[in-house]
Amino acid sequence: MQGFLALTRRELKKWYKEPLLMLITVLQPLIWLTLLGKAMNIGAVFGGGVPRELANQLMLRSFGTTDYFSFMATGMIAMSCLFTTMFTGFSIIWDRRLGFLNKVLSTPVSRASIVLSKILYATLRSSFQVLIILGAAFALGLKTGSGFHPLYLLGVLVVAFLLCVTFSSLFLMLALRSTRWETPMAMVNLMVMPLMFASNVFFPTELMPGWLKVVASVNPISYTNDAVRQFTIYRLDAGVLLKDLTYLGLFALAISSLSVYLARRYLSR
Amino acid sequence: MREEIIKAVELTKIFNGLRAVDRVTFSVKEGEIFGFLGPNGAGKTTTINMLTTVLKPTSGRAEVCGYDVVREPERVRRSIGVVPQEYTADEDLTGYENVMLCADLYGLPREEGKKRALELLSLVQLEPFKDKRVETYSGGMRRRLELACGLINRPRVLFLDEPTLGLDVQTRASIWEHIRSLRERFGMTIFLTTHYLEEADQLCDRIAIIDHGRIVEEGSPSELKDSLGGDLLTLECEGNGVEEILRAVEGVKVVRREGGEYRVKVSKGETVAPLLLRMLTDRGVTVKRLSLTKPTLNEVYLERTGRSLRDQEESPEQGIRQRVILRRARS
Numbered sequence: 001m002q003g004f005l006a007l008t009r010r011e012l013k014k015w016y017k018e019p020l021l022m023l024i025t026v027l028q029p030l031i032w033l034t035l036l037g038k039a040m041n042i043g044a045v046f047g048g049g050v051p052r053e054l055a056n057q058l059m060l061r062s063f064g065t066t067d068y069f070s071f072m073a074t075g076m077i078a079m080s081c082l083f084t085t086m087f088t089g090f091s092i093i094w095d096r097r098l099g100f101l102n103k104v105l106s107t108p109v110s111r112a113s114i115v116l117s118k119i120l121y122a123t124l125r126s127s128f129q130v131l132i133i134l135g136a137a138f139a140l141g142l143k144t145g146s147g148f149h150p151l152y153l154l155g156v157l158v159v160a161f162l163l164c165v166t167f168s169s170l171f172l173m174l175a176l177r178s179t180r181w182e183t184p185m186a187m188v189n190l191m192v193m194p195l196m197f198a199s200n201v202f203f204p205t206e207l208m209p210g211w212l213k214v215v216a217s218v219n220p221i222s223y224t225n226d227a228v229r230q231f232t233i234y235r236l237d238a239g240v241l242l243k244d245l246t247y248l249g250l251f252a253l254a255i256s257s258l259s260v261y262l263a264r265r266y267l268s269r
Numbered sequence: 270m271r272e273e274i275i276k277a278v279e280l281t282k283i284f285n286g287l288r289a290v291d292r293v294t295f296s297v298k299e300g301e302i303f304g305f306l307g308p309n310g311a312g313k314t315t316t317i318n319m320l321t322t323v324l325k326p327t328s329g330r331a332e333v334c335g336y337d338v339v340r341e342p343e344r345v346r347r348s349i350g351v352v353p354q355e356y357t358a359d360e361d362l363t364g365y366e367n368v369m370l371c372a373d374l375y376g377l378p379r380e381e382g383k384k385r386a387l388e389l390l391s392l393v394q395l396e397p398f399k400d401k402r403v404e405t406y407s408g409g410m411r412r413r414l415e416l417a418c419g420l421i422n423r424p425r426v427l428f429l430d431e432p433t434l435g436l437d438v439q440t441r442a443s444i445w446e447h448i449r450s451l452r453e454r455f456g457m458t459i460f461l462t463t464h465y466l467e468e469a470d471q472l473c474d475r476i477a478i479i480d481h482g483r484i485v486e487e488g489s490p491s492e493l494k495d496s497l498g499g500d501l502l503t504l505e506c507e508g509n510g511v512e513e514i515l516r517a518v519e520g521v522k523v524v525r526r527e528g529g530e531y532r533v534k535v536s537k538g539e540t541v542a543p544l545l546l547r548m549l550t551d552r553g554v555t556v557k558r559l560s561l562t563k564p565t566l567n568e569v570y571l572e573r574t575g576r577s578l579r580d581q582e583e584s585p586e587q588g589i590r591q592r593v594i595l596r597r598a599r600s
């Protein structure tokens with residue numbers, strides 16, 4: 001436990017002692033929100049000829065909200081989790097190349113601590129971004145659902161936490177034994193776009209073709225978005241939310257256990 | 270008879286078909302300074318990595334402090350300290366924070382960790398710089414910091430991988446002093462690797478020369494030198510039948526031609542040299558240069574491997590690491 005905390009502290013220090021890195025962490029979600037959120041104003045497609053009432057009806061039916069920006073902004077939370085955690089694996093390659101990993105491996109600290117500290121670090125960093133996104137989204141006019149309560153935002157954090165644990169474990173696993181960037185980098189590239197688009201980040205899955213719907217229905221990002229939207233812009237449906245949380249929780253647990261298991265076995269080459 | 274604190278039997282590591290360490294067998298007694306001497310790529314680091322439980326042996330076995338490195342890695346880790354070849358301290362943290370990180374990795378109670386960290390920092394004379402970021406440290410200071418980290422758990426055996434790589438002569442000598450004093454003060458056993466002959470010669474009680482993953486010679490520095498059986502005369506000359514003439518001289522043991530030179534091994538260089546010179550001149554051979562070398566480890570090395578330790582070869586990846594190390598060492 002002590003070793004685990006010390007390793008996490010080391011990572012965190014590297015982050016907050018670097019002002020530029022910190023600034024980027026803050027700027028990135030803001031750029032996404034303003035660019036993606038405000039540029040793709042799907043609501044405007046119905047402008048002009050379509051009566052406002054009807055347009056709202058159509059939006060509500062497909063997106064669950066009348067405001068596309070709110071739909072998009074809440075989807076940004078999962079996206080930011082994906083984008084901050086996708087580099088988790090590289091820090092272990094870096095540690096390996098610099099010899100730091102070997103030093104740590106020669107101490108009695110548990111192999112699990114080594115990977116879990118990286119997972120926790122990525123998760124904390126990501127949660128910080130999620131807070132910024134939430135703040136910015138409200139500032140830019142997020143339309144909350146009826147029955148919204150500020151405490152629900154804690155729920156959003158829990159959901160983001162689960163997704164971050166999932167993704168950082170996944171990307172860490174890919175790099176456990178690597179000494180080079182190339183292969184894990186290519187794998188990350190290969191996975192990110194499908195993960196993002198085969199989900200309900202930008203578009204509801206109901207309107208997707210059947211095969212894509214299947215992919216999207218196992219994609220943890222879809223569950224994250226749905227849960228986040230339940231907490232913020234939809235009218236909260238406890239049954240659906242419970243299903244989302246269970247799925248995400250089990251997914252995070254399974255994949256992080258797998259990464260710890262693999263670390264125990266394969267971190268030493 | 271002192272206890273054997275490190276024991277390796279037929280230890281082997283194969284990386285995708287490359288025998289990095291090939292059936293290496295040796296043992297180190299408690300309190301000894303034992304050195305692995307060999308060029309880059311010989312398998313020194315790989316051996317250390319296996320002994321320190323970082324790498325799993327492909328075959329063979331090893332024990333450190335009586336614990337098997339594969340079956341009881343946890344116990345091995347608790348009883349050893351490791352100073353890797355690379356500078357692993359975190360640049361962005363201070364010296365003190367780095368040592369405390371190590372203390373935490375060994376799970377030392379906070380207070381005990383602090384006490385030891387300060388003790389060790391003053392032992393390696395970094396006390397005045399403990400709150401400076403490692404970024405600002407010189408190569409010698411970084412090495413000493415690594416040393417402090419490696420000592421935090423009061424190990425019975427300390428592993429040092431190329432402890433003076435890239436350091437200048439004075440800094441190197443001061444690191445040697447630190448290493449010697451560790452043995453004196455704590456009776457610690459030290460296993461080190463080096464490709465510097467002087468280091469092996471001056472520091473080690475016993476040496477194993479390793480080349481292409483195999484131990485080619487083992488013994489104390491003086492044993493190794495004696496094993497060569499005498500002095501070496503190197504001649505550069507012009508004329509015919511030089512080798513035959515040389516072989517006929519009394520006291521000459523071995524004659525070898527290498528490049529444009531003749532390397533002649535003789536029992537007593539000082540007396541044989543004049544004799545040799547006269548014989549050659551008498552037969553019309555012009556001797557352009559003659560030098561007498563008392564045996565050094567380099568001669569031992571050359572003898573056993575056919576190569577001089579001074580020519581180095583390295584893999585690209587190691588090259589990168591090496592450059593990172595050297596850049597930091599010289600900063």
Ligand SMILES: Nc1ncnc2c1ncn2[C@@H]1O[C@H](COP(=O)(O)OP(=O)(O)O)[C@@H](O)[C@H]1O
Nearest residue numbers: 284289307308309310311312313314315316584
């Ligand atoms: N992780 C690795 N994967 C593949 N080959 C390796 C690895 N580590 C070392 N080697 C190879 O094993 C050989 C021995 O390397 P090493 O033990 O680092 O030598 P030394 O420390 O004596 O310079 C070298 O040829 C090196 O390229």
Ligand SMILES: [Mg+2]
Nearest residue numbers: 313314354431
């Ligand atoms: Mg080495």
